[in-house]
Structures are given as C-alpha cells and as structure tokens.
Amino acid sequence: MRIEALRRALAATPGQPVSFDDLIAAVWPGDRPANPRQALRNLVQRLRATEQVITEPSGYRLVVRGPGPRHLPADLPDFVGRDEEIARALASEAPVLAITGPPGVGKTSLAVHVAHRLSERFPDGQLHVNLRAFAEGAALTPDQALHRFLRALGAEDIPVEVGAQSELFRRMTADRAVLVVIDNATRELLGPLLPHGPRCRVIVTSRTDLSEHEQVRLAVFEEDEAQELLARMRITGSSEDKAELVRLCAHLPLALRIAAANVASGHLSDYLADLRGDDRLDALEIEGDAAVNATFDLSYRAQPVVAQRLFRLLGLIPGQDFGVEAATALLGGGDAGEPLRQLVDANLVQHDGDRYSLHDLLRMYALRLAEEPGARTRLIDYYLFNAEAAARKANPDFARMLVPQVPGDPPRHEFETQADAIAWFDSERGNIVAAIPHAGAAPAAWLLADMLRAYFYFQSYRVDWFVAARAGLAAAVEAGDVLAQAVMHGSLGLAHFSVSRLTDAIAEFTRARELLRQHPDDRVLVSLLINSGLAYQQLGRLSDAVEVFTAARELQPDNTAVAFNLGGAYLDLGPLSESLANVRHAIELSEKQGLPHVRLYALDALSEVLEYNGRFDLVREVIAEADEVRRGLPPELAHPLGGVALGASAVLAQxxxxxxxxxxxxxxxxxxxxxxxxxxxxxxxxxxxxxxxxxxxxxxxxxxxxxxxxxxxxxxxxxxxxxxxxxxxxxxxxxxxxxxxxxxxxxxxxxxxxxxxxxxxxxxxxxxxxxxxxxxxxxxxxxxxxxxxxxxxxxxxxxxxxxxxxxxxx
The missing domain is CATH 1.25.40.10 (Tetratricopeptide repeat domain)
Structure with missing residues (x-):
C-alpha cells in the first residue's frame, strides 16, 4: 500500500526530514500521479491519523514514537500451577485468547502471568483494563475503556462516539505490536475493544463462555497444584490436614490464598476446626459459594477490629483501585495504613505500588456485611474536598461552583504545583466519576462534576466528562436544584464545544441560560455567555458572538476573559477600533488584578490587532513589552507562539x-x-x-x-x-x-x-x-x-x- 511505503520511507531516518522528491520516489517508484506533490500531501494527511508527521521546509519528518505503555498489573510473585494452560496460551497464535471459568478460579492471575511472559513480544505496549462486568455497580463502558487505550497510545484528538473511537483504535494498532488484556468482560463489551493489527494480541477473562474465540477454560486447582501453592506459602502440617484444607476451600485459588495467609500465623489443625464450623461445609465437594464465603469469614474474623471495620467499608470504593487516603476517609478517624497492611497480609486486599484493590468476590462479600451509615458520605466528601483544592491549583482562572465547608477533617493532599494537582486527578478520575451517581441527589454529585470540568477540558478526557456531567445533571433534576441544572447544562455545552459539536453546545448553553431566568446568578451567566460566544465564533456567527460577549460585559465590566474575547470577535468582524478598545481594556484589567499571564495574551492580541489596523510603527513596541512579560512567566504560561510569530504579518506587508x-x-x-x-x-x-x-x-x-x-x-x-x-x-x-x-x-x-x-x-x-x-x-x-x-x-x-x-x- 502507498501509505505503508510512505511510513517506511519516513521511518528509514526517524526524526530527520525526508525531502519531498525522495518520498515521491519511494511511494511511486514507477508511474507517478499527475500532481505528485498534491498526492503526497493527501497521503501524509491520512498518515497523520496514526502517526505524528511534521512539515519541514524541505519535506516531512516522522516524530519518533516513544516506548509503548506498560499498563499490566503486577504479576503474583508466588504464582503456581496451570502449566498446561500456560503452555497453551504461550503457543497460541489466535488474535483473541479467552480465559473463562467460574469466579475465584484465578482467571485474572493467569491472564496477567501470561501477559508478563509475552510482554517482550509486544514492544509497542501492553494495555490493561478491568471492565468489572460482574462486579457490583455499573461496568466500565467501552467508550471509557477505549479512551484510556487511545490516550495511552498517544492519541490526542479522541472522538467521543464509541464507533469512531473503535475505528481510531484499529488504525492506531494496525502496524503496531500491542498486547491488550481485558479483564472481566462480556461478549457485548468486548467487541469495540479489539485491535486490528496482525501483530496485536488480546487476552480476555470472563465468567461467560466465549466460544467464538480460542478459549482456555479454567477449573479449580488440581490437588498437586493446590498443594504446591500451600508449599509456596509455607503451610506446614500433616498431609491429611493439608488435603482437608484444599477440600474445604473447594480447590479455589482465591480461597486457598486467603486461608493460607491465616494459617501462616497459626496452627493448621486449629484453623481447620474453625473452618469446619457448625457442619456448614459437610459433604462439600468441588464448587460452591459456601466454601469461598467460609474462607472469607474466617480471614475477616481473624483481623483486628479496625481492620475488620475497614474491610467492611472498602466495598464502598466506587472505582477499580484506591489510595490509603481514601481508606482513611472511610474510617473517619485514624490512619488506614496499618489496617490496610494487615488486610494485604491476609490476602483480603491486593497491593500494587501505592494503590490498593479488592477482588470482585471480596468486594461483593464486603458489601454484604453490615454497612456503616455515613461512610459513603465521608468518602465522597474526601473526593470533593481534594477535587476542589486540585481544581484551584490546576486551573485557577476557571469559574466553578462554590463548595460548602466539608464536615470533619478529611485527608488532604498537598498540591504544591499544577502537576501535583493533575497527577491526583489522573489517579482518582475513575473513582470520582464513578462516585457521582452514588451521591444521589446530594449537592456533592453536581459539585464533583463541576470540579472536574477544567481538568476534563484541558486534559481532553471527554468521555468521562459526558458521563460525569450527565450524572450530575440527573442528580440536580432529582433534587430540583435549578442553578445546579444550569451549571450541568453549561458543562455539557462546553463538553460538546470541546469536540466541535457546536450546534449541540449552543443548545445546551441556551437551555442553561433559560434555567437561570428562574434562578438568576450573574457569575454563572457570564461564564455561559462567554462559552456561547466562543461557540458562535467557531460557527461563523460573529454578530451573535459580539451580542453575548457584550451582554457579559454589561454584567461584569471587569472580567478580563470577556474583554479579551470581545476583542477577538471584533478582530474578524470589525471595526478594529472596537477590537483595540477591548484588548486594551483586558490589558488594564490584568494589570490591576495581578494576572501577568492574561496580560501577556492580551499584549500578543494587541500586536495582532495593530498589524491588521496597519499601525506597524506600534507593533514592535508592543511585542517588546510582551516579550518582557513572557520572560518572567513559567514555560507553561509563556505562550511561546506569540514570541515567535507576532509581527511577521507586518514584516511581510513591508x-x-x-x-x-x-x-x-x-x-x-x-x-x-x-x-x-x-x-x-x-x-x-x-x-x-x-x-x-x-x-x-x-x-x-x-x-x-x-x-x-x-x-x-x-x-x-x-x-x-x-x-x-x-x-x-x-x-x-x-x-x-x-x-x-x-x-x-x-x-x-x-x-x-x-x-x-x-x-x-x-x-x-x-x-x-x-x-x-x-x-x-x-x-x-x-x-x-x-x-x-x-x-x-x-x-x-x-x-x-x-x-x-x-x-x-x-
């Protein structure tokens, strides 16, 4: 294919420009098209869907692709057994390998173990997602999973429709060697998540039969495998006692690990007596929830009181994993670090780096224990308290709803830099989005969605944005809170704007403004008017943009964003004197309000307006003032484009x-x-x-x-x-x-x-x-x-x- 020939020609000297003539010769070694330069440009545009190609004066340059993502969970250090299944999985050449079987049988452990064994064959990355299709609560949706995959592979402009996402994922994996591990899936969830390239592989785990794919069906451990696990975990005792432990744990790896963690600190014969209990497990053979629950019961009851309480509460974690601070918030007093360690030692909680998680069966078991009133509220308050602090540090200029004082003293994170705040959002995004529906009709639902809005906008997490804003809107409607409904419609409008659905954006902004007639709030209205104006600008409705920007100016004459954007609208619509007046007003406001980065943007805009106004004598003077401000700002606020390109139009005109x-x-x-x-x-x-x-x-x-x-x-x-x-x-x-x-x-x-x-x-x-x-x-x-x-x-x-x-x- 022509596009493959182009990719090879660019990749031959990665990071270096290849001349147009050399590329044409490589792509069309024989008969060339009538307009080869135009044909090459068209081909480059297609290639840019999956590769970063830079235009140089002499040709095109392929940006060298960085190392692929490494998202596999940690492998079990004491993984045992499954020799036959591992051999089949390693020898398989099927594009999709399904590992299926009942809960607790070790499907995830096997999938992760095999993935680590295979990882070197997939240098372009290993992706992992837990869809949680069989857990309590809503499963992760395909569009949320695909967004994570695409971001990990380097995509920046990610669509929100699952079909378009799936197509982009297939294009991005067409020539890559990527291993994808999809945990806890169903047939319906799996389809859109499959890559396309011949060098890609998928390992999927499911409790349901997936016979359309090559399948490894897991049963419980064989006796020798179970005994090997006990040996690895240093369980001593008579062969008869160990055989009975295996039988009472129903040969299930999960139950055996939990049981072994308890036996390791006690006597096997005593533990067996406890496990037999009141004849609950008489005649138990191979499978059954009773065996699993009995093992859970013993392990749970063996924990100190605080660890027991924490375990009960951990079932309330809405997402896939959590940090120690979230666990501390659930306790409502005292640090959760030590009880978490105890639960990890008991194999009731899994630990990977600084994050913790529960097996789905253990999460369900924890939820069935008595729930403590107020615990979920403490967790949501922890998310809200820190989300508000992170939002202020990451994007201080964004208008957002006022958060009331959170009761108590939830664990707090210190966000010294913008990067710290964004990193916390990156870690907790999934939990916060999943927590919003659990907040019910409480203000925390729409406040959490609002705190994430700027993060979603600037970090381009659009799928989660729509999920969060719609959940926040549903809560506001249920609560009858008109102002919150307006804010959520405004958030949805901005989400539509971010994906260039401009008509939908205007509709949401209009609905929000209508609601504000019932509950006037100038601060929210000005934000809506600004965003409406930006959408009108992109739609080419400049008169409408000027109208709403002017309405915002009447409400808040000292708003720098209003002045700046009104100046931008007049720069295209005219007269330029109006643009000059508004941009200069933005400069004055930024000086009074101590906003040097806003002043820089306004100065850059002023030089552009002066260029179009033909006042070339003033352009250089303004550029010098802007450069002085630029030198005093951190790189992320210094608007480097202005420092390079401004004044060039005047230079050309001269x-x-x-x-x-x-x-x-x-x-x-x-x-x-x-x-x-x-x-x-x-x-x-x-x-x-x-x-x-x-x-x-x-x-x-x-x-x-x-x-x-x-x-x-x-x-x-x-x-x-x-x-x-x-x-x-x-x-x-x-x-x-x-x-x-x-x-x-x-x-x-x-x-x-x-x-x-x-x-x-x-x-x-x-x-x-x-x-x-x-x-x-x-x-x-x-x-x-x-x-x-x-x-x-x-x-x-x-x-x-x-x-x-x-x-x-x-």
Missing part, C-alpha cells in the same frame, strides 16, 4: 518575506508539536503567502493546500476562507486565471458565511487582481472599490499597498 517566513516556520513547529491544527492552518496560509512573495510557487501551493485540508477536516471556517484566498493568489501568480477566480469566489463565499469582514478585505483585493488580469477591468474596479469601502468600515489597513496597486492598475 516587503520582507524571507524574514516573515523564518518566523512562521519556527511557529509552525510549535503548533504542530502541540497538535493545534487550527493555528497550524492559519500559519500554513501565511507561510504560503511568504513563499509566493519569494517566487516559490510550489511551496506556496503546498502550504495552502495543507492549510485548506486541515481547515476542512476541523470545520474551521476562517482557515478555509484564508487558505482558499491564498490558493487563488497562487494560481493567479502561476497564470492559471480561471482556476484562480473559482477559488477566489469560493473564498468570498466562505468569508461571507462566517461574517469574516476583516478577512474579506484580503479576499476582495485578490479577486480584483485576478479580474484585472482577465481583462475585466470594470468588474475589477467595482471589486476594488468594494474592498476599499470594507477596509474603511472595518479599519483594516494591513493590505493597503496591495489595494492601491490593484485599484490603479490597468
């Missing part, structure tokens, strides 16, 4: 295309590394203009075509109009006047559809120049006059030199 191109190529690398495809489309347009000014038409065509493709794929109206205009100018320079005019007409249609009046000035100038070259001087005069009038109305004077040329040419 006739120095080489200097402008150098700046834009540096900026292009920054946005490509950040995977910001909208800014990449903008830069490709300006890069194309610089190449055309230098007489490098092939490079101009390439840049504008790539910018147009990116814009169309991302639904980016402004980028589409700009790159169409650039292509029209390229074709004009190449003498292809008919095609140039067609492209110019399309550019005008797109600019007018998006109310891009400032950008339309350039489109009209290019159109008039093409019409002039076609000899249609009357139409060119009218178009030039239209451009002049629009430039006056919008106060856009960036292209005054070109406008004068086209207006006077004959």
């Amino acid at each position: 006739g120095r295309p080489g200097e402008a191109l150098e700046s834009w190529l540096k900026a292009l690398k920054i946005v490509q590394d950040a995977n910001n495809q909208r800014e990449e489309a903008d830069l490709l347009d300006t890069i194309g203009d610089a190449h055309r000014a230098l007489g490098e038409l092939d490079k101009a065509f390439r840049a504008h075509n790539e910018g147009l493709a990116l814009s169309v794929r991302n639904g980016y109206l402004r980028g589409e109009a700009e790159n169409l205009a650039g292509l029209a100018a390229d074709h004009h320079a190449a003498g292809d006047l008919e095609e140039a005019l067609k492209l110019a007409v399309r550019a005008r249609e797109r600019a007018e559809a998006g109310e891009l009046r400032v950008r339309l000035v350039r489109v009209l100038i290019i159109t008039a120049a093409i019409q002039r070259s076609l000899g249609d001087h009357d139409t060119a005069d009218k178009t030039a006059q239209e451009a002049h009038q629009l430039a006056e109305e919008t106060e856009c004077h960036l292209w005054d030199h070109e406008l004068r040329q086209v207006a006077t040419a004959r």
Whole structure:
C-alpha cells in the first residue's frame, strides 16, 4: 500500500526530514500521479491519523514514537500451577485468547502471568483494563475503556462516539505490536475493544463462555497444584490436614490464598476446626459459594477490629483501585495504613505500588456485611474536598461552583504545583466519576462534576466528562436544584464545544441560560455567555458572538476573559477600533488584578490587532513589552507562539518575506508539536503567502493546500476562507486565471458565511487582481472599490499597498 511505503520511507531516518522528491520516489517508484506533490500531501494527511508527521521546509519528518505503555498489573510473585494452560496460551497464535471459568478460579492471575511472559513480544505496549462486568455497580463502558487505550497510545484528538473511537483504535494498532488484556468482560463489551493489527494480541477473562474465540477454560486447582501453592506459602502440617484444607476451600485459588495467609500465623489443625464450623461445609465437594464465603469469614474474623471495620467499608470504593487516603476517609478517624497492611497480609486486599484493590468476590462479600451509615458520605466528601483544592491549583482562572465547608477533617493532599494537582486527578478520575451517581441527589454529585470540568477540558478526557456531567445533571433534576441544572447544562455545552459539536453546545448553553431566568446568578451567566460566544465564533456567527460577549460585559465590566474575547470577535468582524478598545481594556484589567499571564495574551492580541489596523510603527513596541512579560512567566504560561510569530504579518506587508517566513516556520513547529491544527492552518496560509512573495510557487501551493485540508477536516471556517484566498493568489501568480477566480469566489463565499469582514478585505483585493488580469477591468474596479469601502468600515489597513496597486492598475 502507498501509505505503508510512505511510513517506511519516513521511518528509514526517524526524526530527520525526508525531502519531498525522495518520498515521491519511494511511494511511486514507477508511474507517478499527475500532481505528485498534491498526492503526497493527501497521503501524509491520512498518515497523520496514526502517526505524528511534521512539515519541514524541505519535506516531512516522522516524530519518533516513544516506548509503548506498560499498563499490566503486577504479576503474583508466588504464582503456581496451570502449566498446561500456560503452555497453551504461550503457543497460541489466535488474535483473541479467552480465559473463562467460574469466579475465584484465578482467571485474572493467569491472564496477567501470561501477559508478563509475552510482554517482550509486544514492544509497542501492553494495555490493561478491568471492565468489572460482574462486579457490583455499573461496568466500565467501552467508550471509557477505549479512551484510556487511545490516550495511552498517544492519541490526542479522541472522538467521543464509541464507533469512531473503535475505528481510531484499529488504525492506531494496525502496524503496531500491542498486547491488550481485558479483564472481566462480556461478549457485548468486548467487541469495540479489539485491535486490528496482525501483530496485536488480546487476552480476555470472563465468567461467560466465549466460544467464538480460542478459549482456555479454567477449573479449580488440581490437588498437586493446590498443594504446591500451600508449599509456596509455607503451610506446614500433616498431609491429611493439608488435603482437608484444599477440600474445604473447594480447590479455589482465591480461597486457598486467603486461608493460607491465616494459617501462616497459626496452627493448621486449629484453623481447620474453625473452618469446619457448625457442619456448614459437610459433604462439600468441588464448587460452591459456601466454601469461598467460609474462607472469607474466617480471614475477616481473624483481623483486628479496625481492620475488620475497614474491610467492611472498602466495598464502598466506587472505582477499580484506591489510595490509603481514601481508606482513611472511610474510617473517619485514624490512619488506614496499618489496617490496610494487615488486610494485604491476609490476602483480603491486593497491593500494587501505592494503590490498593479488592477482588470482585471480596468486594461483593464486603458489601454484604453490615454497612456503616455515613461512610459513603465521608468518602465522597474526601473526593470533593481534594477535587476542589486540585481544581484551584490546576486551573485557577476557571469559574466553578462554590463548595460548602466539608464536615470533619478529611485527608488532604498537598498540591504544591499544577502537576501535583493533575497527577491526583489522573489517579482518582475513575473513582470520582464513578462516585457521582452514588451521591444521589446530594449537592456533592453536581459539585464533583463541576470540579472536574477544567481538568476534563484541558486534559481532553471527554468521555468521562459526558458521563460525569450527565450524572450530575440527573442528580440536580432529582433534587430540583435549578442553578445546579444550569451549571450541568453549561458543562455539557462546553463538553460538546470541546469536540466541535457546536450546534449541540449552543443548545445546551441556551437551555442553561433559560434555567437561570428562574434562578438568576450573574457569575454563572457570564461564564455561559462567554462559552456561547466562543461557540458562535467557531460557527461563523460573529454578530451573535459580539451580542453575548457584550451582554457579559454589561454584567461584569471587569472580567478580563470577556474583554479579551470581545476583542477577538471584533478582530474578524470589525471595526478594529472596537477590537483595540477591548484588548486594551483586558490589558488594564490584568494589570490591576495581578494576572501577568492574561496580560501577556492580551499584549500578543494587541500586536495582532495593530498589524491588521496597519499601525506597524506600534507593533514592535508592543511585542517588546510582551516579550518582557513572557520572560518572567513559567514555560507553561509563556505562550511561546506569540514570541515567535507576532509581527511577521507586518514584516511581510513591508516587503520582507524571507524574514516573515523564518518566523512562521519556527511557529509552525510549535503548533504542530502541540497538535493545534487550527493555528497550524492559519500559519500554513501565511507561510504560503511568504513563499509566493519569494517566487516559490510550489511551496506556496503546498502550504495552502495543507492549510485548506486541515481547515476542512476541523470545520474551521476562517482557515478555509484564508487558505482558499491564498490558493487563488497562487494560481493567479502561476497564470492559471480561471482556476484562480473559482477559488477566489469560493473564498468570498466562505468569508461571507462566517461574517469574516476583516478577512474579506484580503479576499476582495485578490479577486480584483485576478479580474484585472482577465481583462475585466470594470468588474475589477467595482471589486476594488468594494474592498476599499470594507477596509474603511472595518479599519483594516494591513493590505493597503496591495489595494492601491490593484485599484490603479490597468
């Protein structure tokens, strides 16, 4: 396939650019397409679905793929038995190997053990997920599982629909060697999670029969396997006593491990007497819950009182694993570290690094014990208390609901840095999302969802975002809390906005604003108005954007985000004096409020507005002020793109295309590394203009075509109009006047559809120049006059030199 040939050619010198001509020769060694550069660009766009490919001045560069994820749980250090099953699993070449059997029989232990044995065959990563299909509560959904897989493999722009996720997962695994371990699955959950590549393997565990796949059915331990486990765990006693222990534990590995952990600190004969109890297990043979529960009972009763209490409470953990702080919160007093250690020693709790977990059977057993009133509330309060602190540290600028004082003194985490806060969210995200439905109609349900909103937005956990916000909304509806309903609709709107479902976003924002009429709250309303305005901007409804931003300004005149975004809307709509006024107001507010990073963004915006306003004398002065602020900020707030690209449009307009191109190529690398495809489309347009000014038409065509493709794929109206205009100018320079005019007409249609009046000035100038070259001087005069009038109305004077040329040419 052509795409494989392209991948091989790029991978031959990983991290180094490969020239366009060399790539064309590698992909098409024989007959070449009519337009090989365009065909290569199209192929690169397809390859970017699964690989990071960077555009360089001379060609393309493949970013070297880092080491694959290593997500397997720890292997049991004393794993025993299953020799025949292990041999079958290691020899299997089936794409999916199912390990099935009854609960407690050791399916997960075998799957993890085999996966570790196989891991070296899968250098591109080992993925693991526990779907919890047979546990209490809701199973993990396929879209949540796929999101985790895709993030682990390096995907950044992850869709939220399970079908699109599954397709992306198949593409990303098509040429990789990835091992996927899926624990506790059902047939229905498994389907979307299967990779596609011939070098990928799946190991799945299930209590249900999966006969459509190669299957290893596990039974209970054979006598010799059970005895080997007891020997490994240093259980001494007569052969008769050990045989009876195996029988009373129903030959189940889980029950044997728990029993052995208790026997290790006592006498086997005494333990057997306790296990026989009141003849509950008379005539017990191989299987049955009674054996498992009896073993659990003895182990549980053997624990100190605090450890017993903690074990009962651990069944309330909503997610897959937990930290010691969550366990401490459940206790409500005293550190949980020592009782946790005791439970680990008794094999009632599993330990991996700094996280703990319960086997599904043990979780169910714990839940059947008497529940302690208030424990779940303490756990949820712990999540809420720390989620609020983490949200403030990670994203202090985000508006969020006020959290009332949490009763008691829940364990607290110290978030000294933004990275600390994000790391805690990463660890507890699954638990917090799963906890929201358990909060019922209490405020904690929607407050937890709201605390996660900024984290979801900036870390792109969109699937969990929808789950959390919808659960929070359901709780708010049940409670009849109108303000909380409005906030949750707003959160859903922002989630839709983040995946470019702009119409859905507007609908959610509108519903939220309607609810606020019943329960006015200016703080929440301003946030909704800002987000509505951003959605309107991307939809090309700039007048609507200005309207809602203006309404927000009336409510909060000192809101820097309102001033900044209103300036951005006027930058495209005009007049630019309105943009200047609002951006300058944002600068003043940021200075008064001590927000240097906001001031930096506003200064960068001001230099751009001044460029379009044609006030080149002031641009350099503003850039110098911005650079001074930039030097005093940490890297994550320093907006490096502004420090590289600003002023380049003025430089190009002043006739120095080489200097402008150098700046834009540096900026292009920054946005490509950040995977910001909208800014990449903008830069490709300006890069194309610089190449055309230098007489490098092939490079101009390439840049504008790539910018147009990116814009169309991302639904980016402004980028589409700009790159169409650039292509029209390229074709004009190449003498292809008919095609140039067609492209110019399309550019005008797109600019007018998006109310891009400032950008339309350039489109009209290019159109008039093409019409002039076609000899249609009357139409060119009218178009030039239209451009002049629009430039006056919008106060856009960036292209005054070109406008004068086209207006006077004959």
